[in-house]
Amino acid sequence: MIFTIFKKKEKQILEQDASQNIEKKTWFQKLKERLGLSSLIFHKIFNIFSSSGDINYDEFETLLLETDMDYDLTRMLIEKVKDLSKTQSITQNDVKDLMKSFMIEILESNHKVFDLDQYANEKKVIMFCGINGSGKTTSIAKIASLYKNKFKTLMICCDTFRAAASAQLSFWAKSLEIDFFDGGLSENQDGKVLSPSTVAYKGLDLNENNELFLIDTSGRLTTNQNLMQELKAIDRVLKKKNASYPQESILVLDGTMGQNLHNQVEAFKEVTNLTGLIVTKLDGISRGGIIVSLSHKHKLPIYFIGIGEKESDINFFSSEEFVNGLLDS
Ligand SMILES: Nc1nc2c(ncn2[C@@H]2O[C@H](COP(=O)(O)OP(=O)(O)OP(=O)(O)O)[C@@H](O)[C@H]2O)c(=O)[nH]1
Ligand SMILES: [Mg+2]
Numbered sequence: 001m002i003f004t005i006f007k008k009k010e011k012q013i014l015e016q017d018a019s020q021n022i023e024k025k026t027w028f029q030k031l032k033e034r035l036g037l038s039s040l041i042f043h044k045i046f047n048i049f050s051s052s053g054d055i056n057y058d059e060f061e062t063l064l065l066e067t068d069m070d071y072d073l074t075r076m077l078i079e080k081v082k083d084l085s086k087t088q089s090i091t092q093n094d095v096k097d098l099m100k101s102f103m104i105e106i107l108e109s110n111h112k113v114f115d116l117d118q119y120a121n122e123k124k125v126i127m128f129c130g131i132n133g134s135g136k137t138t139s140i141a142k143i144a145s146l147y148k149n150k151f152k153t154l155m156i157c158c159d160t161f162r163a164a165a166s167a168q169l170s171f172w173a174k175s176l177e178i179d180f181f182d183g184g185l186s187e188n189q190d191g192k193v194l195s196p197s198t199v200a201y202k203g204l205d206l207n208e209n210n211e212l213f214l215i216d217t218s219g220r221l222t223t224n225q226n227l228m229q230e231l232k233a234i235d236r237v238l239k240k241k242n243a244s245y246p247q248e249s250i251l252v253l254d255g256t257m258g259q260n261l262h263n264q265v266e267a268f269k270e271v272t273n274l275t276g277l278i279v280t281k282l283d284g285i286s287r288g289g290i291i292v293s294l295s296h297k298h299k300l301p302i303y304f305i306g307i308g309e310k311e312s313d314i315n316f317f318s319s320e321e322f323v324n325g326l327l328d329s
Contacts (some may be wrong), residue, residue, distance in 0.1 A: 001316060002197045008065060008136075017252035018133050018162060019033055021083065025176060027266075028321060028324075028325065029316050031307060031315075031321065031322070031325040032312075032325045032328065032329040033324050033329070034139045034282065034283035034308060034313075035282060035283070035288060035307070035322075035329050036282065036289055036308040036329050037283075038282055038286055038288040038326060039288065039325075039326050039327065039328075039329040040142055040328055041063060041065060041066050041067050041287055042099075042288075042326065042327050044063050044246055045060065045064065045067075045095070045099075046092045046095060046096060047092075048060055048063070048091045048112075049094070049095045052091055052226060055081070055085065055233035056241060057078060057082075059313060060078060060081070061074055061078060063262060064077060064078070066157035066287065067287045067288065067289030068258045068259060068286075068289040068293055069289035069290075069293050069295060070259065070262075070286035070296075070297065072106070072296070073106070073292060073296060075291060076288075077098075077099065077102055077103070077225055078159075078274050078304050080098055080102060080313070081095060081098065081140045082319050084101065085113055091132070091145075091187050091295075098134075099327065100323050100324065100327055103292045103319075103323045103327075104295050104319045104320055104323050106243055106295055107197050107291070107292060107295050107302065107322070107323070108319050110226065110295045110296070110299050110300065110301060111295075111301050111302070111317075111319055112276065112301035112303075113301075113316060114248075114276065114303040114304065114316060114317075116212065118145065119244075119247050119294040121244075121297055122242070122244065122247075123133070123204070123210070123211060123212075123213060123242075124151065124211060124212045124217065124248075124254050125213045125245040125246040125247060126143075126212070126213065126214055126215065126246055126247070126248040126250060127200075127215045127217065127235065127238070127246040127248070127249045127250070127272070128140055128214070128215065128216055128217060128218075128250050128252055128278075129231055129249070129250070129251055129252070129268055129272060130219065130251055130252035130253060130254075130264070130268070131216050131218060131219055131221060131254075131264060132219030132220070132221070132224065133218060133254065134219065134252045134280060135278070135280030135281060135306050136216055136217070136219065136252045137165070137168050137172065137216055138170055138280070138306065138309060139160070139250075139252050139278050139280060139306060139314075140155060140169070140214045140216050141172035141311050142174070142304070142306070142311050142313065142314035143214060143314070144172070144173075144176055144178050144214055144271075144305070144310075144311075145176055145275045145311040145312070145314070146155065146314060148176060148177070148178055148223060150212040151212035152179075152207075152209050152210050152211045153178050153210070153211070153212040153213075153214065154178070154179045154180070154181060154203060154207070154210045154211060154212070154213050154214070155169055155170045155172070155173050155179070155180045155181070155193075155214050155216065156182070156199060156200060156214065156215045156216065156308075157170070157177055157180070157181070157182040157183075157199070157216050158186070158196035158200050158215060158218065159196070159216060159217065159218035160182065160183060160185050160194055160195065160196055161220075162194050162213065162218065163192065163217065165216070166182040166185045166219060169182070169216050170171070170182065171269065172311075176311065179206075179210070181202070181203045181206055182198070182199065182263050183198065183199035183202060183203075183276065183322070185199075195233075196217065196218070196230060196233070197230075197233045197234045197236070197237040199214055199220070200234050200236075200237055200238055201237045201238070201240070201241065202247075203256075204226070204238070204241050214236075215234070215238075215246065216230060216245075217234060222263065222264055222267035228267065228271050231268075231271050231272060231306070232236070232272065235249070235271070235273075239269065240263070247274045248275045248276065249273055249274050249275050250274070250275065250277065250278055251264070251265060251268045251274050251275075251276075251277050251278070251301060251307045252278045252280060253265075253277060253279050253280065253294070254279075254280055254281050255279045255280055255281045255282045255284075255286035255290055255305070256281050256285055256286045256290060257287075258286070258287060258290055259290070259293070261279075261294060262293075262294070262297055262298075263291060264278070265269050265298045265300070269298075273302075274300060274301070275301075276300055276301045276303040277294060277300050277301070277303065278302075278303055278304045278305070278306065279291055279294065279302060279305050280305070280306030281306055281308065283306075283307040283308050283313075288322075288326040291305065291322065301317075302317045303316075303317060304317055305322065
């Protein structure tokens with residue numbers, strides 16, 4: 001009898017392990033496939049080292065810059081390869097291994113896992129910001145789908161001047177079966193529109209049982225001072241509720257914009273205390289090196305990357321998985 005129970009338990013564990021492995025493999029396979037375009041430039045780099053002749057460092061530098069790793073990182077890598085070349089002739093695999101460990105080390109030194117469990121006995125308030133079309137609303141939907149079975153979640157739309165913004169978030173909320181609040185914008189009959197900070201404030205009080213608040217803000221150009229100040233106002237109002245809110249203030253960046261993203265990080269840092277980054281659209285024409293460059297320059301964790309438009313196209317960022325996916329695809 002005991003033996004039968006034990007066998008049953010063992011079978012369950014094995015099945016669980018197997019399904020976890022399949023899940024893991026599927027995500028990594030998907031990551032590799034989607035990073036395919038980003039990784040093309042890295043293949044060109046490895047080709048420089050395909051023959052045993054002299055290394056063309058000019059070409060190496062040009063291609064490294066094209067990956068969207070910035071000048072500092074490019075120089076650091078070149079020096080590492082030069083040092084290694086003093087002791088041995090360098091193969092494609094050597095340079096790949098060297099680049100992998102270099103990139104992983106930088107990402108890891110600034111990494112922090114996105115962990116909502118650390119805010120155990122408090123409401124968890126996350127504010128998302130970024131320029132127009134960077135992927136904020138889609139990222140919120142993805143994160144909501146990760147947590148909806150764990151925390152009672154409310155999506156708050158603070159983009160009160162654009163009815164389409166409210167419609168987009170409310171569409172996601174409906175399809176994910178999550179509560180949604182836009183200050184009444186969608187049913188607005190008398191033309192009154194609440195300010196974004198009022199919507200955020202009211203949203204926090206909507207239902208005592210809500211545990212996770214995902215605050216969507218409107219896209220804003222960093223040069224528009226009024227809109228940048230508006231973000232500061234939302235931040236201030238949240239802090240009036242509780243000095244620790246928002247516990248996470250996440251900047252969402254469109255990965256295809258390359259080195260321009262550094263200015264965006266600097267500008268948003270001025271108006272909110274950024275805690276981490278999401279870089280989207282890495283399944284497109286972006287160059288994966290921007291992830292390492294952002295991490296290195298701003299010392300901020302990459303919480304998630306976007307590799308698609310569906311809610312399932314998300315997983316917690318792993319430096320090793322990302323770098324292997326990028327350089328091995
Ligand atoms: N391929 C791809 N498309 C994405 C990704 N993330 C978002 N998108 C698409 O990018 C477009 C803009 O995304 P949104 O989530 O609406 O961006 P937003 O920042 O909320 O935009 P605004 O609210 O207008 O500022 C949509 O068509 C999304 O489907 C991604 O990781 N990969
Ligand atoms: Mg949006």
